[in-house]
Amino acid sequence: MAVQMIFPNYAVADIGRATAFYEALGFARNPQFSDDATSCMVVSDQVAIMLLEHAKFDGFLTGDQRRAPRGMLENALAMLLGSRDEVDALGAAGTAGGGTLSKPIRDDEWGMYGGQLTDPDGHIIDFFFMEAPQG
Template identity: 80%
Template sequence: MAVRMVFPNYAVEEIARSTAFYEALGFTRNPDFSDETTSCMTVSDEVAIMLLERDRFDGFLVGDQQRAPRGSLENLLAMLLGSREEVDAFGAAGAAAGGTLSKPVEENEWGMYGGQLTDPDGHIIDFFHMEGPPA
């Protein structure tokens, strides 16, 4: 089995606000898989984040499944970036677009340089660069 693409799905309050936030990070909206309640945000050829207004997101749940209440951590998206400069630019763009640097950009003990960004809906993105594997 080979996974060809990965689509993290995020429940969001306002599709326009969330779309603008992810566009500010440099991702592009794929109009073929987007509508007034959904934005497919292309991250790379293998990854696209699906932003779904809460009611639309809930439509994918089955049985007695429920979306986690706001403020609960459902997942943590980690993104390896190409350089320290890209890390700095990513953090600045996210903060300027309405996100929060929930962890400042800094060097850590594993040889990674990065930070943590929380989007306007509370989803967390760990973003970092590393020169090589941890020692």
């Protein structure tokens, strides 16, 4: 099996607000896979975040599956960035775009420099830079 792409799907209350936040992070909206209730936000050639308003998201659920209520974390997206400057820039863009810096940007005990953003709908994005091991 060879996975070609990964599409995390996020339920959002307001597609315009959510799209603006992810555009502030530097991700582009792919209009081919977007509509008035969905935004396909291209992160890289292999990853695109699907933002779906609640009713649209719920349409993908089956049986007794239910979307977790706000405040109940289901997953966290983690992004490895290319430099400390990119970490600082993403943190600034995320807060300017309506997100919250839920963990301050700092060095940690694992040799990573990073922080954590919470988007306007409560989704978590860990972002960090890690020096290549010397050896």
